[in-house]
Amino acid sequence: MSARRAPRGGQPTSGAKDQVARLLALVPYLHAHGQVRVDDAAAALGVRPEQVVKDLKVLLMVGLPGGYPDDLIDVDLDSLEGPEADGVIRISNADYLARPLRLTPTEATAIIVALRALRGGAGEETRSIVDRALAKLEAAAAEAVPRVDPGLDAADVDLALRATRLQQAAADRRQVRMTYWVPSRDEQTERVVDPRGVVHHHGWSYLDAWDHGAEAPRLFRLDRIQGLEVLDRPIETEPTAPRDLGEGIFSQSEETRRVTLHLDPPARWVTEYYAMEEVRPRDDGTLEVDLVVADERWLLRLLLRLAPHARVVVPPEFTEPFVAAVQDALNLYRNPA
Incomplete structure (x- = not known):
C-alpha cells in the first residue's frame, strides 16, 4: 500500500x-x-x-x-x-x-499458546469459545504425536516438541538451562532463564524469558536453541505473562529508539516494507513517519538507500552519521581506488 x-x-x-x-x-x-x-x-x-x-x-x-x-x-x-x-x-x-486447514505441529502449538494467552483476559462468553477450540486442538495434537507423518520435516516436529517443553516449564514455574546460538557473534552461549512462555511473530517461535546472565528480559528464537534442560528448581523472578508481539519484536526500551523520518514522494515505498508506528501525510505530498529502531547501523543503511529523498527529523543526533556516510559514499564514487 x-x-x-x-x-x-x-x-x-x-x-x-x-x-x-x-x-x-x-x-x-x-x-x-x-x-x-x-x-x-x-x-x-x-x-x-x-x-x-x-x-x-x-x-x-x-x-x-x-x-x-x-x-x-x-x-x-x-x-x-x-x-x-x-x-x-x-x-x-x-x-x-x-479446503480444511492442515496444521503442522509448530502451527498447532502456536495457536494453542495464543489461545491460552487470550483466555486469561477474555470475558466469560469468549472463554467458552476458546475452551472449545483448545479442546479440539489439544486432542488433535495429542492424537497426532505418535503418528508423525513421515513426510513431515523433522525440524518442524522438533520445534513443536521444544515449544511444548518450554511452555510447560513456564506453567510449572521452573528454570531452564539452555545452549543458545548467537548468530551475530557465531558462538554458542550457556543461559539460565526463568521462562515466561512461548510467543510467535512472523512465522518464528520465541521463548520470552528472564535471562539471569544479562539480568534482563530476552527473546530467544526456538530454532537457535541447541539444547535445553528443565531444572528442578523454581524461577527466581516474579511470574510474568509473556509479552504481546502484535506490535513487533522490539518494544520501547533502552535498546530501541523511536525515530521520525521525513520522506519525499519517491521514498514513500518504505511504508509498504517496514512496520511504522505512525504515518502522517503532509499537504505537500511528503510523509512524516515514526518507527522503532534497535540498531543505528540498520537505520543508516536504510537512509542511504532512500537518499536523497529522506532525512531524520528526530532524534537530531542521527543526522550527523548519515551525512558523514553519504559524504564517504560520494568520495568513493568520485575518487574510486
Missing part, C-alpha cells in the same frame, strides 16, 4: 501492518460472499474503494508456495479499472481457501 495524503474526513494511512490486517479480513470475506461490488467490500472493511483496489493488487502476489502463476490468486483487474470496469470483484484460482 502506497501511503498518500489522507482523504478529506478520513484517517491517515498507517503502513504495511494495517494492509496485512485488511488482507486477512478481505480473503475470507470474498470467499464467503463470492462476487461483490468494490463499494460493498469497502464498506465492510471501513476503507475507501480505492484502497480496496490497491489491496487487491497486492492479493495478486499471494498464493501457495512456489510463486508460479498457477500458484497465485488471480484478480480480474479489468472489472475494477478501465472503461469497461463494472466495479465487481472477481477472484479465481483460490479454491484451496475452501
